[in-house]
Structure formats: C-alpha cells, structure tokens
Amino acid sequence: MAPETDDRPHHDVSFLADLDLVGEVSLGTSDRDEHATDWGTDEADAVRPDAVVYPESTADVAAVVAAANERGVPVTAYAAGTGLESNAAPLHAGISMDMTRMDAIHEIRPDDLQVDVGPGAIGADVDEAVARHGLFFPPLPSSGDISTIGGMIATDASGMRTVKYGEVADWLLELEVVLADGSVTTVGSKAAKTSAGYNLKDLIVGSEGTLAIVTRATLELAGRPEQIKGGRAVFPTLDDATAAISDAVTAGVDVAKIELFDAETAMLANAYSDAALPERPMVFVEFHANHGIDDEIAFCRTVFEAHNVEQFEMASGERMDELWQARKDITYAAEAYDPDREMGQPGDVTVPIGSYPEMIRAVKDVAAEYDLFVPCFGHAGDGNLHYFVLRDPDDPEEVARAEAAYGELVERALELGGTATGEHGIGAGKRKYLEPEHGAAAVGAMRAIKQALDPRGTLNPGKVVPDER
Amino acid sequence: MAPETDDRPHHDVSFLADLDLVGEVSLGTSDRDEHATDWGTDEADAVRPDAVVYPESTADVAAVVAAANERGVPVTAYAAGTGLESNAAPLHAGISMDMTRMDAIHEIRPDDLQVDVGPGAIGADVDEAVARHGLFFPPLPSSGDISTIGGMIATDASGMRTVKYGEVADWLLELEVVLADGSVTTVGSKAAKTSAGYNLKDLIVGSEGTLAIVTRATLELAGRPEQIKGGRAVFPTLDDATAAISDAVTAGVDVAKIELFDAETAMLANAYSDAALPERPMVFVEFHANHGIDDEIAFCRTVFEAHNVEQFEMASGERMDELWQARKDITYAAEAYDPDREMGQPGDVTVPIGSYPEMIRAVKDVAAEYDLFVPCFGHAGDGNLHYFVLRDPDDPEEVARAEAAYGELVERALELGGTATGEHGIGAGKRKYLEPEHGAAAVGAMRAIKQALDPRGTLNPGKVVPDER
Numbered sequence: 001m002a003p004e005t006d007d008r009p010h011h012d013v014s015f016l017a018d019l020d021l022v023g024e025v026s027l028g029t030s031d032r033d034e035h036a037t038d039w040g041t042d043e044a045d046a047v048r049p050d051a052v053v054y055p056e057s058t059a060d061v062a063a064v065v066a067a068a069n070e071r072g073v074p075v076t077a078y079a080a081g082t083g084l085e086s087n088a089a090p091l092h093a094g095i096s097m098d099m100t101r102m103d104a105i106h107e108i109r110p111d112d113l114q115v116d117v118g119p120g121a122i123g124a125d126v127d128e129a130v131a132r133h134g135l136f137f138p139p140l141p142s143s144g145d146i147s148t149i150g151g152m153i154a155t156d157a158s159g160m161r162t163v164k165y166g167e168v169a170d171w172l173l174e175l176e177v178v179l180a181d182g183s184v185t186t187v188g189s190k191a192a193k194t195s196a197g198y199n200l201k202d203l204i205v206g207s208e209g210t211l212a213i214v215t216r217a218t219l220e221l222a223g224r225p226e227q228i229k230g231g232r233a234v235f236p237t238l239d240d241a242t243a244a245i246s247d248a249v250t251a252g253v254d255v256a257k258i259e260l261f262d263a264e265t266a267m268l269a270n271a272y273s274d275a276a277l278p279e280r281p282m283v284f285v286e287f288h289a290n291h292g293i294d295d296e297i298a299f300c301r302t303v304f305e306a307h308n309v310e311q312f313e314m315a316s317g318e319r320m321d322e323l324w325q326a327r328k329d330i331t332y333a334a335e336a337y338d339p340d341r342e343m344g345q346p347g348d349v350t351v352p353i354g355s356y357p358e359m360i361r362a363v364k365d366v367a368a369e370y371d372l373f374v375p376c377f378g379h380a381g382d383g384n385l386h387y388f389v390l391r392d393p394d395d396p397e398e399v400a401r402a403e404a405a406y407g408e409l410v411e412r413a414l415e416l417g418g419t420a421t422g423e424h425g426i427g428a429g430k431r432k433y434l435e436p437e438h439g440a441a442a443v444g445a446m447r448a449i450k451q452a453l454d455p456r457g458t459l460n461p462g463k464v465v466p467d468e469r
Numbered sequence: 470m471a472p473e474t475d476d477r478p479h480h481d482v483s484f485l486a487d488l489d490l491v492g493e494v495s496l497g498t499s500d501r502d503e504h505a506t507d508w509g510t511d512e513a514d515a516v517r518p519d520a521v522v523y524p525e526s527t528a529d530v531a532a533v534v535a536a537a538n539e540r541g542v543p544v545t546a547y548a549a550g551t552g553l554e555s556n557a558a559p560l561h562a563g564i565s566m567d568m569t570r571m572d573a574i575h576e577i578r579p580d581d582l583q584v585d586v587g588p589g590a591i592g593a594d595v596d597e598a599v600a601r602h603g604l605f606f607p608p609l610p611s612s613g614d615i616s617t618i619g620g621m622i623a624t625d626a627s628g629m630r631t632v633k634y635g636e637v638a639d640w641l642l643e644l645e646v647v648l649a650d651g652s653v654t655t656v657g658s659k660a661a662k663t664s665a666g667y668n669l670k671d672l673i674v675g676s677e678g679t680l681a682i683v684t685r686a687t688l689e690l691a692g693r694p695e696q697i698k699g700g701r702a703v704f705p706t707l708d709d710a711t712a713a714i715s716d717a718v719t720a721g722v723d724v725a726k727i728e729l730f731d732a733e734t735a736m737l738a739n740a741y742s743d744a745a746l747p748e749r750p751m752v753f754v755e756f757h758a759n760h761g762i763d764d765e766i767a768f769c770r771t772v773f774e775a776h777n778v779e780q781f782e783m784a785s786g787e788r789m790d791e792l793w794q795a796r797k798d799i800t801y802a803a804e805a806y807d808p809d810r811e812m813g814q815p816g817d818v819t820v821p822i823g824s825y826p827e828m829i830r831a832v833k834d835v836a837a838e839y840d841l842f843v844p845c846f847g848h849a850g851d852g853n854l855h856y857f858v859l860r861d862p863d864d865p866e867e868v869a870r871a872e873a874a875y876g877e878l879v880e881r882a883l884e885l886g887g888t889a890t891g892e893h894g895i896g897a898g899k900r901k902y903l904e905p906e907h908g909a910a911a912v913g914a915m916r917a918i919k920q921a922l923d924p925r926g927t928l929n930p931g932k933v934v935p936d937e938r
Contacts, residue, residue, distance in 0.1 A: 109821070109823060110719075111715065111719075111822070111823030112821040112822055112823035112824070113718070113719060113822065113823075114821060155664055156663075156664035156668070157664070158662055158664075162662065166635070166639070167662055169668075170635070170639065179910060179914060183910040183913075184910065185907070185908050185910035185911040185914070186907070186908065186911065187907070187911055189819075189886075189887065189888045189906075190821050190886035190887070191819035191820055191821060191851075191852055191853075191886070191887045191888045191891065192819065192821070192822065192851045192852050192853075193627055193631065193636055193819055193851055193853065193888075193891050193892060194625075194819060194888035194890065194891060195624055195625035195626070195627075195675050195888075195890050195891065195892050195893060195894045195895065196888050196889050196890045196895050196899065196902070196903060196906055196907070197675075197895050197903050197906075197907060197911075197912070197915055197933055197934070198672060198675070198676055198680075198915045198918060198919075198933065198934075199625070199638075199671045199672055199674065199675055200911060200914055200915065202668045202671035202672070203667060203668055203671070203672050203918075205668065206664050206666075206667070206668055207667055211667075222721065223719055223720055223721040225721065246580065249582070250579075250580075250582060250692055251692055251759075252691065252692040252694065252759050253759075254759075290720075290721050290722075290723075290768065291761070291764050291765075291768060292760070292761040292764050295760050295761050296760075299759065299760060350658075350660035350661065350662055350663060351660055352578070352581040352583060352659050352660060352661070353580070353581055353582065353661065354578060354580030354581035354582075355581070382660075382661045382662055383660055383661050384660075384661075384662065413660075417658075417659035417660070418658065418659070418660045419658045419660045419662075419663035419664075419665045420665050421663065421664050421665050422660060422662050422663060422664065423662060423664050424664060425664045426664065426665050426666050430665065433665070434665060434666050437658075437665055437666075438654070438655070438656070438665070438666060439654050439655065441648060441652040441653070441654035442654040442655065442656055442666075442669060443666070444652075445648065445654070445669055445922055446666055446667045446669065448921040448922060449667060449672075449918055449921055449922070450667075451921065452917040452918055452920065452921035453914055453917060453918070464666055464667065465666070465667075
C-alpha cells in the first residue's frame with residue numbers, strides 16, 4: 001500500500017487508452033496500491049504507479065513500452081511481488097507492467113529437455129507440467145510455489161538445489177525480451193551452449209527489468225532422479241557443522257541440498273511448530289540419484305562423523321518431508337517468533353566457502369555486540385548465509401541498532417571477498433552496497449550499459465544502478 | 470605470417486617507448502608476423518600489427534591500453550594463438566598485446582576450491598598445479614594442453630567435459646580486467662554466486678577482448694574424482710548411436726564425456742594411426758565418480774543395448790587412454806588425411822539435442838549434394854557437432870563448393886534453433902552469421918554495448934560486432 005501522501009512526480013498515462021491492447025489497463029487505486037510494494041519495500045518509500053497494465057501478449061508489452069519510452073514514462077515489470085529487495089516496486093511511478101497473466105506453458109519438448117514458458121508462470125506449475133514427461137526444472141528455488149519464472153530471471157534467483165544444479169540462470173537457454181524502445185528480440189540460444197556474440201542473456205538475467213522485459217523463456221530441464229532421500233544431522237557446535245559441510249563439498253559428496261541451522265534458528269522453529277528440534281546446530285541434506293543413493297548417504301555420514309555428528313537421520317517420502325519441515329517454514333517461523341519484533345530485511349550475503357565459518361562467527365559477534373537476536377541459516381554449500389536481525393519497529397533506537405548491525409554484516413562479507421546479495425538481487429534495498437562491492441569503474445561500466453540500452457531511463461528507473469534523475 | 474603487401478592503415482606506436490613498462494615491446498617483423506594470425510586466420514586476410522607488447526603486470530596492460538585509447542590505436546589481446554575463428558588476429562593493426570608472460574598461478578586456496586591465475590596460464594599447467602591439492606578445473610577443454618585460460622575466457626570455451634561440468638564460464642568466479650580507458654576493475658565475485666548488479670563477468674566472457682582485457686582470473690575448482698573409467702561403444706548405424714546418446718542424456722546417465730564419431734571420422738583415424746577402429750559410428754564415453762562407477766557404466770550399457778550397441782569396452786588407466794586416443798588425435802588425423810586437401814575451418818554448430826540426429830543427416834545430405842568428404846564428430850551430449858569440409862586449395866571450384874556447403878550447414882543449424890558456433894567464438898570467421906542468428910535488434914544491442922564500453926573502438930576493433938570504421 002502506498003502512503004497517503006505520495007508527492008513524487010507522477011505521469012500522464014492517458015495514452016494507454018489509445019493502444020490496441022489485448023490485456024487490461026487498470027487505473028484503480030487499490031490495484032495501483034498493490035503494485036506500489038513487493039515483500040521488500042519499506043512502506044514509507046512506496047510510490048503508487050499511475051497505472052497497472054496486465055499484458056496478455058508480447059505485442060502488448062512491446063506497444064506499451066514503445067509508447068511509454070516515447071513519452072518518458074517509466075515502466076516497471078511486476079509479477080508475484082515476492083521480491084525481497086524492492087526489486088519490482090516502482091521508484092518513479094509510471095506504469096507497473098504486471099506479467100502474471102502471461103503465465104502460459106507454451107511448449108514442452110521432452111526430446112530437447114526444454115520448455116517454453118511465459119514470465120508469469122509460477123515455478124511449481126512449470127515443474128508440475130514437465131513432471132508428466134519425467135522431467136523437472138532443477139534450480140527451482142524454495143519460493144517456487146509462489147514466485148514466477150520472470151521474477152526468478154529478474155533477480156538472478158537460486159536456492160537450495162543450487163549446490164548440485166547451479167542457479168536459475170544456468171538453466172535458461174533463450175529469452176524473448178522487449179527492449180526499451182519496444183523492439184522485440186531473442187537473446188541466448190535454444191542450443192545447450194553458444195559462443196556467438198555478446199552474452200546478452202546473462203546480462204539481462206538479474207537486471208530486474210532495467211534493461212529489458214522478458215516475455216518468454218526457454219528453460220532447460222533434466223530427467224527426474226529415480227531416488228530421493230534426505231534428512232537431518234545434528235552437531236555439537238557450529239564449527240563442527242560448518243567444517244562438516246565444507247568437507248562434504250570439497251570431497252565431492254553429491255548433495256542436492258545442504259542447509260545449515262544455527263541453534264537460535266532451531267529455537268525459532270520450535271516456537272513455531274511441534275517439531276521439537278534439538279536446539280543445536282544442524283544440517284539438512286537431500287540426495288538425488290538414479291541408483292546407489294545409500295552409498296552416497298554412507299559417504300556423507302563418514303564425512304560428518306569426522307566432525308562429531310550426534311544424530312544423522314535420513315529417510316524418503318513423508319518422513320523425509322517431516323525432517324525437512326522446519327527448514328521450509330523458517331521465514332514464517334521468524335515472522336511469528338516475537339509478536340513485538342519484525343524480522344527486517346533477510347540477510348543474503350555469500351562468501352567463499354572457506355570463509356563460511358568466519359562469516360558465521362561474525363554474525364554471532366555482531367549479535368552480541370549490538371545486543372540483538374540474529375538467528376542464521378542458509379545454503380551453506382554455496383557459502384550463502386541468511387539471517388534475520390529482529391527488531392521492535394516501535395523502538396527507533398533498536399531499529400537503528402538493527403540497521404547498523406545489518407550493514408556491518410554486509411561489510412564483513414565484502415571484506416571476506418563475498419557479495420552483498422547472493423540470490424535476492426540488488427533492488428532498491430542494496431543499491432548502496434553496489435559500489436563498495438564492485439568499485440567505481442565497474443559501476444561506471446554498468447551505468448554505461450544502462451544508458452546504452454535504455455537511454456531514456458524508461459525501464460524500472462533507479463534500480464540496480466541508481467539513476468541520475 | 471602477414472602477406473607481403475599489407476596495405477591497410479597502420480598506426481604510429483612510438484609512444485610505447487615512453488611508457489614505463491616492466492614487459493617488453495617488440496617492433497621486430499617476425500614477432501609482428503607471428504601475431505598477425507591465429508589458427509583460424511586466412512593468410513590472405515592477415516594484418517601485421519605495428520607492435521607486439523608482452524606485458525608482465527596489470528599495470529603494464531593498463532598503461533598501454535590507456536595510452537593507445539587516447540591515440541586511437543587498436544589493442545588486440547593475443548595469447549597461444551590457437552583460436553579457430555581468427556579471434557585474436559588484429560583486423561586494424563595497432564598493438565598485439567601478448568598475454569603469455571602473465572602466466573602465473575598466483576594463489577591456490579584449497580579451502581575455497583579456488584585458484585587465481587594470470588590469463589596467459591596454460592590450462593594444463595593450472596590443472597597440474599591444483600592436482601597437488603587433490604583438485605581439478607572441471608571444464609578444461611581438450612585444447613587445454615596448449616591453450617591459455619585467457620583464450621578460453623575470450624572465446625567462451627567449452628569441451629568434452631561440458632556435458633557433466635558445464636562451460637569454462639560456469640567455473641569463473643571473478644575477473645580482473647582492464648577497460649578500454651585503461652581503468653582496472655574486478656567483475657564477478659569470489660563468492661560462488663552473486664546477484665549484485667549487472668553480470669559484467671559473463672558479458673566479458675566470450676567478448677574476445679573487445680570489451681576488456683582480462684589480467685587475472687579466479688577459477689572455481691572441484692575435488693578430483695576417485696574413480697575414472699572410460700572407453701568406446703560401436704553402433705551399427707548413426708541413428709542408433711545418436712539415439713543412444715540422446716537417451717543416455719535424458720535418462721541422466723552421469724557421463725563426464727560422451728563423444729560421437731561417424732564412420733568417415735573412424736576412417737580418418739585409421740589412416741592416421743594403427744588404431745584399427747571398426748569403420749562404423751561409435752561413441753566414446755568417460756565416467757567420473759567417487760564410488761559406484763561400475764553401476765553407472767552398467768546403467769549406460771543398458772541404455773546403449775536398447776539401441777543395438779555392438780561393442781562396449783570400458784577400462785581405466787592406459788587401456789582407457791588407448792581406447793580414447795583416436796578421439797584425441799582427430800584434428801591431426803584430419804590434417805594428415807589427404808595430402809591434396811585441407812580441412813578448412815572446423816564446423817562448430819550446436820543444436821537442441823533432440824535435433825542432433827537431424828543435424829547429422831543434414832551433414833550427410835550436404836556432403837552428397839556437394840560431392841565432398843565431410844567427416845563429422847563432436848560433443849554429442851551438448852548437441853555440439855564438429856565437421857571438416859575437406860577441400861583442395863588449388864581447385865578454386867572445389868574451394869567454392871566447400872565454402873557453400875559449410876555455409877549451408879550453418880544455416881541448417883540455425884533453422885533447427887541452433888547456433889553458428891558452440892565453443893569457438895564468433896571471431897572474424899563467423900561475424901556474418903551473427904545477425905542471421907540473433908536478429909538485428911539483438912546485434913544492435915551488442916553494438917550499443919560495444920560503443921558504451923569502448924567508445925573509441927580501441928579493443929580488438931571489428932571483432933564480434935563488425936565495426937563501422
């Protein structure tokens with residue numbers, strides 16, 4: 001919801017009525033309010049777009065972008081609104097381009113291991129459709145039940161299965177996109193690999209709709225594994241748990257997921273459900289194989305035993321799901337934990353795997369120093385750490401303290417050679433870390449690219465590289 | 470070697486003498502001649518650079534690029550010169566920046582699974598250095614014994630092991646680069662994943678030194694597999710062989726390499742060595758595992774048996790190397806095959822895997838139609854097909870016929886949704902296919918990016934996107 005007083009400059013969008021669109025144009029206040037924020041937008045910063053367009057075809061998107069570009073009206077692509085860094089909330093009003101009706105699963109080509117989908121397709125729906133052919137979309141993040149393929153592309157998403165299968169970007173073959181002037185093109189290739197020309201595809205991935213709007217994506221698929229097992233291992237100390245993870249990755253244990261909980265996160269989980277977890281550091285693992293899965297699990301157990309593992313329970317089917325439930329619920333648990341406290345922006349730093357234990361110690365040190373509760377967990381196999389810096393929104397001093405602690409952790413990750421954001425995108429939320437992370441020359445190059453591909457600043461202006469409006 | 474009469478515009482490079490470089494500047498004719506071509510340059514097109522610089526530090530590269538950029542003098546990075554599309558041969562003379570002395574293996578960080586290397590480091594030397602820590606660089610192409618990491622980055626290289634491990638690009642974490650104005654920056658991150666800002670790293674990969682010159686690369690590594698086995702399977706028909714490969718990939722047989730030979734390629738191999746291959750279609754496979762490798766081989770055999778496999782021999786160690794030798798020697802065999810005929814530019818099309826049999830049929834049809842000998846082979850698991858269109862260089866009619874056949878095969882690959890070049894880069898050799906493959910809007914975007922990052926056209930001008938000089 002946009003604030004009552006939204007006094008930033010707005011735009012004349014009456015030209016939308018003259019376009020011959022299949023999709024709907026909405027000028028309603030509640031629709032516009034809904035598109036002023038995503039999960040990561042601070043309400044105080046929300047800007048209500050002047051119109052919401054629901055395109056139903058590539059031609060709709062192209063017509064709107066071309067007309068808006070001519071008139072200097074911003075266009076910001078929007079979909080499920082589940083972004084965590086205010087990636088899809090417009091900073092300069094204009095048009096919110098809601099892609100959710102372009103959710104078709106256009107064509108499944110099992111022999112090519114490919115599917116063509118609209119950007120509004122929900123990840124889980126794609127997975128379900130291709131499952132009928134014995135296939136799956138390996139890098140699907142855990143938000144895939146609610147987030148769209150377009151949003152995953154826009155934020156360069158990844159998730160639990162990235163440790164085995166890589167990121168969403170690694171499974172994108174070809175994108176159809178609308179450029180800032182309204183022209184339509186494809187980037188990438190339906191071939192599994194290409195070295196023909198500049199890699200525009202991976203430039204557009206993660207650009208949050210600032211360089212182009214994706215209207216169709218060809219995804220690569222894989223055969224569903226015959227065997228899936230997983231479960232939970234409990235360790236006496238965090239150092240044991242992180243050393244076990246590091247050794248497992250280095251030794252090549254073939255895990256499909258490997259996730260860490262610190263004791264505080266286990267505490268959150270217990271408060272939320274009847275999971276009755278031991279309140280100690282633990283590692284969730286999942287294995288995918290076509291045969292020999294028990295050998296792989298035994299290999300993993302051997303590595304974990306060298307690090308004093310106390311419990312090691314693996315299962316399949318429902319029991320596996322039970323063992324994993326606490327990990328799946330963690331965001332809800334953090335929201336529910338303390339009625340007086342909000343969880344704030346989730347941390348998403350990623351560091352070289354050898355520095356993961358040090359990053360976790362930094363979380364503990366910063367939590368103690370700032371006297372805050374900071375449960376942490378994450379995609380440990382990739383060095384990706386999430387954490388919540390809980391704070392009382394009615395206590396400005398505590399909010400300030402939480403923000404300072406949050407910033408210090410990002411700085412610590414950068415010092416360790418890491419990144420401010422491993423998988424949530426830079427959005428509006430983390431723009432201030434872009435230059436500290438990449439340096440002025442690299443940000444200058446990014447700005448030059450934005451200027452080259454979107455000279456009028458039409459597409460999601462102000463995101464990724466701060467604009468100079 | 471540059472031709473006797475090289476009448477294109479050349480440049481005054483006397484400013485190089487005033488730069489305070491650690492590395493050497495060479496104005497010698499033989500040095501300059503050597504840098505006029507790489508393996509893919511047609512001698513008739515060779516342009517002798519005006520100077521060769523052998524930088525020994527990032528500061529050397531930056532100083533030369535900055536000074537050249539001010540003066541409008543082209544700078545083209547060069548290394549092993551093994552490119553197949555004239556990627557590193559200067560089109561507009563100027564300075565050839567020979568990176569081979571920047572070949573240090575700076576730092577191996579086993580706990581991070583990372584190594585920092587100079588761009589001139591030979592792939593096999595990197596692999597050997599990290600082997601002492603039980604690690605390897607998984608995507609190393611088969612040219613890795615002679616080609617450099619910088620060249621692999623410049624051409625977006627991949628190879629036999631890509632079917633399991635992905636491309637070189639997938640294992641690059643961070644690059645230090647010199648931009649066209651001489652500024653130095655890093656792109657990417659030492660973290661295993663990042664979604665912070667535009668992906669400049671993958672834009673620079675495959676850009677053949679037209680957007681930046683790489684001065685240092687952080688590579689990701691993996692633990693060496695405990696078990697390696699491989700060998701050869703022979704099939705009665707090409708259709709059987711390609712169907713077996715397709716099924717193996719779709720079913721998730723965990724191959725580290727899977728390579729096809731047609732009967733004609735087996736014939737080349739027999740003429741070159743005493744391999745005594747059956748002159749029938751065959752598939753070379755290699756498996757990497759930490760345990761259970763024989764189960765995986767049995768799984769593969771089951772899939773191959775459903776496609777009438779006639780011989781299936783797998784081994785380890787020396788016997789495996791013997792079984793694979795013909796595949797490793799194929800380029801030399803093609804060169805040696807017919808003393809009257811050259812092999813020409815090797816084809817490098819890649820198509821969606823479901824269309825691989827159709828692409829191979831196209832090769833056979835075109836060979837018959839044009840009355841040419843066109844042995845084909847390739848990285849079948851990725852849909853990547855190589856072929857040689859043999860031609861007599863002294864027979865202009867046959868050369869013209871071979872060129873026409875070559876072009877028709879690229880067009881056929883594009884019609885099948887494929888790419889003109891899977892792993893050799895676009896270079897000078899395949900620029901004419903860039904727009905047919907990607908369309909005018911995408912090439913326009915590429916040109917805009919080149920203009921934004923290298924407004925004076927200093928870096929390897931004329932490559933990838935044809936310049937407008």
